[in-house]
Amino acid sequence: MNPDDKPPLPGDPPSGQGEERSRPGVFLGTLRGIRFYLDYSWFFIAALVIYSLATYFFPHELPGRDAAVYIAMGTVATLLFFLSILLHEMGHSVVSQRNGIPVPSITLLFIGGIAEISREPDDPRTELKIAVAGPLVSIFLSALYALIAWGCSLASFPEGGLVFQWLASVNLFLVIFNAIPGYPLDGGRILRALLWMRSGGFRQATFITSRIGVFFSWALIALGIFAIMGGEWGQGLVFLVIGVFLKSAAESGYTQALSKEILDGVRACDLMTQPAICIPADLPLNLAVDDYFLTNHHVAYPVVSDEGHFRGLLRLEHLKSVPREKWPYTTAGAVAEAQDSRLVIPATSSAENALRILLVAGQGRLGVVDEAGQLVGILTRHDLLHYLQIHTELET
Secondary structure (H helix, E strand, O other), X not given: OXXXXXXXXXXXXXXXXXXXXXXXXXEEEEEOOEEEEEOOHXXXXXXXXXXXXXXXXXXXXXOOOOHHHHHHHHHHHHHHHHHHHHHHHHHHHHHHHHOOOOOOEEEEOOOOEEEEOOOOOOOHHHHHHHHHHHHHHHHHHHHHHHHHHHHHHHOOOHHHHHHHHHHHHHHHHHHHHHOOOOOOOHHHHHHHHHHHHHHOOHHHHHHHHHHHHHHHHHHHHHHHXXXXXXXXXXXXXXXXXXXXXXHHHHHHHHHHHHHHHHOOOOEHHHHOEOOOOOEEOOOEHHHHHHHHHHHHOOOEEEEEOOOOEEEEEEEHHHHHOOOHHHHXXXXXXXXXXXXXXXXXXXXXXXXXXHHHHHHHHOOOEEEEEOOOOXXXXXXXXHHHHHHHHHHHHHHO
């Protein structure tokens, strides 16, 4: 599974605060330039799977062992399945990177991952290659685990054989589950690529596959409710979590396709706010507060040199990082540069590219500059969202 990062929805409150978007979960590390996060829901589902394997499945298939042995088997099986999910997502991400589409981060769940790709594929063939990569990894892992299970049987190690037999089966099930032709499942992305290839319409292909994905997610939610009503709390909660997650990702997938089409051909200079209220780089912070923050009531301002060159954004939280007694001796330019807040884009760049930069950076404002590097305006997420909202409402 490789659902894209959820884009901002028309009508969402404007960010504009310049703060990093909060990412729920535990930071695991970075690999191939990709930041990995572990969603908090993973711990609940992992504990549920370990409990189920250690108390039901393994004792039924291999009776007569101590409880500690079953717990160890369940823990190893669960962790190796998590590794399988990680490798599945890496399959998608490596192919995406090789096709020139960066993947800044992936948030891992027990059933898959949410990949924050910087943009949609440019053509259906690239989409198809990215979508197929994950299932191919899972098929390979299923065969590898089956081979290891066979080796454990030959070595008279039934505990290991049963663990790897379960892993082979569950990876094969993951392939079958992901083959359902509803976005954001891999089958849905493959179907979207084929429809896109046939009709040439990315938006229409996304709409069809996302509707299938929404229908499937409601089916899972219904199954979860019926399972809970029947006393199967564990299974029911898993179905509910998966269903809600898929529904959200399917709906946001079409919103992202709609945004891509609406912003096609629109330039950053077409939507920017101009003229921008700028703070001179050599202005002390105490005067910047009095003359700008307390006067115009914005939370961030572009800082420019005497020649009009963009030096960065001075944000409200930046002021808090400098002791108040040092404000008269600290310039706005020094603070803006120290905070590494120089997000900038050429005026002729596409609005879609601007939105992509803001989403990946988790920021709310971009400086827009001309060919000479002089600031000509500010483009915010609010500007982009407002434009998308108007066009979306006109089409409905």
